[in-house]
Amino acid sequence: MLILSLALRNARRNTLRSFLTGGMIMFGVALLTCGMAWTSGAFGGILEKASNMMGPVRIVTPEFARKEQLMPLEENIEDLAPVLAAARAAPGVTGAWARIQMPVTLTVGDDIGEHFALVQGAPPEWYDRALDLAGHIQSGRMFKVDDEASGMCAGGHHGRPPIEAVVGATAAETVGAKLGDDLILDGQTQDGSISAVKVKVVGISDLGSSAQNKFVYVSLATMQCMADIPTGATEVLIYGKTIGDAAAIAAALTADPALSKLSVSSWDGRPPFNSLASIIGALKSMAAGVIVFITALGVLNTMLMSVMERTAEIGVMRAMGLGRLQTVVLFVVEAMGIAAVGGLIGATLGAVVAYYGLEVHGVNLGGAVNKMPPGLAIDAVIHGDWEPIMFVQCFGLGLLMAVVGGALPAFRASRIEPVEAMRARR
Amino acid sequence: MFILALALRNLFRNTRRTVITSAAVVFGLALQVLGWGLVDGLDDNFLRAAATTTTGDILLRPPKYPTDGLSFPLEEASVPPALTGFTGDTAPRVLFSAKVVHHADAARALGVAYDPDLDYRVFPRERWRVQGVWPDKDQPQVAMGDAMARLLGVGLGDQITIQARTVDGAQNALAYAVTALVHTDNGQMDNNAVWIRMAAADELLQLQGRRTHIALHVGGLQDSTVVRDEIQASGMLKAADGQEWTAKTTREEAADLLAINDIRRKAILMLVGVIMCIAGLGIASTVVMAAYERVREIGTLLALGMKRREVGALFLVEGALLGIGAGIIGASLGSAAVLYWQVNGIVLSPELMKAQGSFPASAVIYTHFNWAPVFGSLAFSAFIATLASLFPAWFAAHLNPADAVRAD
Amino acid sequence: MLNKLTVWFLPALAALLAFVSHAQAATPTVADLLAKIDANMTYDTRESFITMRVTKSDRVKEYKMHSYGRGQDEAAIEYLAPSRDEGTKMLKNATELWMWLPSVEKTQKISGHMLRQGMMGSDMSYEDMMDAARWQTMYTGVVSGEETVDGRKCWKVELTATATDVSYPKRIIWVDESAYIPVKQELYALSGTLLKTWTMSDIRTVGNRQFPFKMTVVDEVQTGSMTELIFDKVTFAIPLQEEVFSTRWLER
Structure with a gap:
């Protein structure tokens, strides 16, 4: 001392x-x-x-995970309610939402164009959490969801309000779509039937890179109707407070018997982040x-x-x-x-x-x-x-x-x- | 000049002290140069992945062929230019949309027809992981991306049928055995590609000598952009039928991916800035300590008639010299490392090579040397050293000689 | 060019052959055969109700269609079932194919890459539909013999495309000798790989002609993929309004 x-x-x-x-x-x-x-x-x-876009934790069917490359709409979670409930009940989860992605051809005029784009269909809350889409609107505004119309896939007719969409800047420029234009998304249902939806471009977004600006954003209900997956979706994306929580959430959900038939994965287990x-x-x-x-x-x-x-x-x-x-x-x-x-x-x-x-x-x-x-x-x-x-x-x-x-x-x-x-x- | 000489002598007088202070600067500066090198190399890593699998250093396409990298209209295939006078390696290829069928499963694929004698020179295969062997001459065989094979449940030796359209639009289909499963690191290829020898593709697609892509490798330390501009100006790109092919460098092709890098680059820059601040602190504290330690010396100098201003200048110069000298050493070390790794690359752990996904990142990181960061960081270190010396210089200059001599 | 032959040369030939064929069953020429098929299968107007069954490995989907046809080239199809596709319409003429979807309420032309896709995911591509009656302009061939298909005596005709852009460079068709219906067609790729097989069966007499009430298309490359067209009801020579074969009908 x-x-x-x-x-x-x-x-x-x-x-x-x-x-x-x-x-x-x-x-x-x-x-x-x-x-x-x-x-x-x-x-x-x-x-x-990056992980926000793909979901820090994700639930899909095992077949979807296997064939993910092909974007198989037919490999979907048919009934979302129990899956969402189980997801939201897990500790640390701040949000769980369903999403459907589909490749479509974009058409503004008469000819079905040769311009491809990827459409995202998800609830507005997902857009807030994952992309802050509303905060990246370059011109116009975020789309509003009118379930009545979207549920019918046929907005804009017979007194129904038009289905709204936000289009990424690059996609809009490529196809020549401007604010207020009608855009037709030509895609397929999960069975391969032709499926098309007419949307009104209410907003053009800029998320920072031209790769990210090639998307078209609509509501989940619109996609469900377009893909003919009435009560389901292809992916359920789950968020915690930060990506650090993903591992724990994924572990908890994997152990959940309600989800035993589905594939649960954390962002760092999926490419590109696994490396x-x-x-x-x-x-x-x-x-x-x-x-x-x-x-x-x-x-x-x-x-x-x-x-x-x-x-x-x-x-x-x-x-x-x-x-x-x-x-x-x-x-x-x-x-x-x-x-x-x-x-x-x-x-x-x-x-x-x-x-x-x-x-x-x-x-x-x-x-x-x-x-x-x-x-x-x-x-x-x-x-x-x-x-x-x-x-x-x-x-x-x-x-x-x-x-x-x-x-x-x-x-x-x-x-x-x-x-x-x-x-x-x- | 007297001050300069004195400053130099002082620095060498207490070598240990000088060395330690310098160490901080040397290390900090070397790191800064290395950091820049890594960041610039980040771009290169992306580009390298693309360059070694799909684009080469410069990619040539027929005039009407889309350059977005998303569609592959075979009908735009065209007779390639002779490229006489080009000294690098060339690899002609034909990319086409095809359907691969394996029993009841089918998938859309990207057919890659390659020239077996030329392809590997532009697209080196050393770092690819290949199970099996590449297709044999005159045999109905193909190689397939490993992820695609997994998707279709195709194993080595299995038969698949490739359905495609000829250049004119007629349907064609042929059966092939899959002799190789390829992992290139480039997700687009691993998930979609089927490699077929050009002769076999000729039969399937009725090419008649037409091609859709030619990839060029410039080699050495030449700049692709410069070479590309030269080629365009020389008229080498004109084919026999008068069509002039387009030429794009890898950098231009990968503009999208590079944009994401910008953010990373800046994040790393901030880090480097932090490091330099710390190094600057090190210099500052050293100079102050030095001043304090040499109090008696200062007193002596003042007593000998040196003005306070000059004493202050002395310390300032010492600090600056230290900063510059150590800076040069540090920058040299850093540059040497960057140049070495630019050619040889830093190999990341083998585990990473196992777990690769659909993101074109390489398991080997290359740095990229530029003069700008070297000069920039040198200037920065000289500046910091001088700045750091200001206070102690002032402090030293205002020391009371009497106190100085008396203190111990 | 073969078309021109059909128009004025053939009636003469047909008359001659008709005379001759009663005398002996001589091997007909390709042109003759094709002409006879056309004569049998082409109608001024017809109306049909069709069930299309698409099978892909384990999945089977059924569509119900109501169609009008005129001549060789014109057809108007409306989907009646399943409810998801109800109201979808397609219109084809000699050179173009149009589509109208109720959800979009806009006429869209099917062209480019889309033509090569299967209609409603079936094994019949839009391009196949467009090309169906175009053999005479696209092929030249030879009658190579007689075979029995499905209990019917048939002429075997081997067709080779006359241009390099024809979708199926080679076809072999078996033509029923009495009904002049191509009961079986094999569609080949340039390499000779068999791509699809079309069969027409359930041949019934309607009025003074024979008509196949079932068509099957089988994908010979991808196993388990097949499409069946079953004609539930066919009526010929019905009066049709001009506008049925125009885009106005689509928009109705």
Whole structure:
């Protein structure tokens, strides 16, 4: 305990030096917090966005999963009610919705065109959660669902309101459809019968890339009618708060006897993410490791110089009987003490910046390096993702840095012969 | 100049201190250059996947052939240009829509007719995983994408029938044995493609020498865009029948995919920025400590008649020199790594090679070297080092010599 | 060109042959045979009620249709069942195929890639429908012998396409010698692979002609795929309004 008090006294004795070291650690920890929050958010954000589209957790029939490539409408979940109920009852689930995707030919004029597009049919809540479609309307508005009309697939006639659709910018441009136009979607029912629906283009959307803008969005009821799957759908997509919850939800649903005949899968088990997830995990760890290393170098530097400066002092202490090991411990404890204070402040500062600056406000990376034509410029606001556990992690890392950064100089210090030390004046 | 010399000498006087401070800068800068290299390489990775399976470095098509990559109208097949004077590798191909039937199951497929002598030069097969052997000459055999084979329940040696239309529109169908199951990493191919030798395709489609695609490989470190422009200007693309084929680089073909990369690139850039800030901090603290440590030296200098301003300048220059010197070393190291990995690639773990999906990402990451990031980060490190030295320089310059000498 | 032959050369030939055939059962020429088939199968006007049964492996689906036909080229079809498809109409003339769906209430022309798809998912493609009566302009052939099909004595005719863009480069048809109905047709790919088999059966006498009340199309490449057309009721020479074979009928 002598050592502890000695260490503390030493620390306070030379405030500037302690201040510098502590400052180094403080900034390091703060930046580490921000860095971690940033990597987590940025990568996570990208993954989140992509997995939202395909459903963090998905329920389909096993045959559908097997033939997914062909988009087999006939492999559908015939009765949605029990499946949706089971899905929504699982812990951690914030939403579960059905969806039908179908390839169609788009026609504006008389000739059935050669323009293909993929139609998505899902309830408006899904569009909010998965795509924030309403927030990406370039012109017009989000479609309204009129079940009466959609249920008949024949909107716009005999007093029924027209069936509404939102069309992706690229699809609209390719086929020459403008706001207010009637668009005919020519597709097939699950049996292969011809099926067509006339929709009114009430909105044109821009989700950021021309690949994403080749979709046409309608309500689930419209698709159910068009595909002739009256009470069912091909997919049920399930969401938790974040994609991190997917694994647990998938596990819970797989065990649910009500869903035993269906195939439940989490996003990272399906292509393309089954391989990407681990790459991103590795990148995240690497990023954190790099930041820690560089900060540790800085700390090391500071500590080294501090030791060098105090050679004489060390000599005196050694002469007075301080053992080698005790010398090391002394310095390390001193470093940890400084790191504790600096780290605490740093972690707090970092948390504040990471949370308010990065997570809540986000960083707007729109536009600058962009190869797309002006109309399709990417406007991406990327959010950091700060978790309370990062506070503990970064604080701990700060201490670690102090120990690592202080140990080497401490060892060097302990090797100095007392006589030598006292003789030197530096 | 005196100050410069003095600064240099000071730096070398306490090598250990200099080395440690530099270490932070060197490492930080190397990482920055590497980071840029990785990010630029990200694009290349996407492109590489496409280039090594479907497009080559430059893709030539008949004038009326759609360039969206979604439709494959065989009726637009045309006599290919001779490409005399082109020194790279060429691989003519015919892509066509077909129906593959295996007993009661049928699926739409993308037929890929290839020239066995030329194809592998533009589309190297070393990294593909092939079960079985490639179709034999003069035998009714095909290779199939492994995912497609799984879908249809086709195994090695099974017979399938390929139904397609000839160039003129007549129906044709022939039976083939599947001798190879191919995994290229490119989901579009693995899920849809059936490879057939050009001679066999000629029979099936009545090609009469007509082709739909020619993929070019430029090789070495040449820029595809430059080569493409040269080819177009030279008139090499005119075929015997007077038609001029179109030429697109892989980058242009993959514009959609690259757009998604932009976001990633920026995210990584932010990270790199964070790293540089930390490195800057390291420099700053070092310079301050140095100043503090050399208090007596400062006092001596002042006593010898050096002005405070000059002392401050001395420290500033020291900091700047450190930043630049270490920066150059770091940038060189980083560049060396980038250049090495640009040619050889970083091989990701073997497990990843097993679990691949329909996303054209490669299990080998290539970096891409550019001069811009090197100069940019050098400038940045010099700037940070100088900035970091400002405070300590001021601090040093305003030290009271008497206190300085007295302190210990 | 063969058409022109049909128009004025053939009646003469037919008369000659009719005289001759009573004397001996001589092998007819292809042109003669084709002409006779046409004469038998072409009607000024006809009305039919048809059941179409589409089988794909284990799935069977039935459609009910009401159709009008005129001459070789014109046909108007309305779907009556199942309720999902009720009201869907199709109109065909010599060169074009149109479709009208109640949900869309708009006439759409079927062309391009869509022509090659099966009608309502059946084994009969729209293109097949369009080409059905076009043999004479598209093929040349030879009568290669006599065979018995389904208990009927038939002439075997081997047809080869005269142009490279004909959908089925080769066909073999077995023509019933007395009824002049192609009771069996084999449709071949360029390589000689058998793609589809059309059979016409349940031949009954209606008025002074014979008419097959059942047609079957079997996909010979993909097993388990078959389409049957069963004529529930056929009436000939009924008076039809001109507008039935126009797009106005579609929109009605």
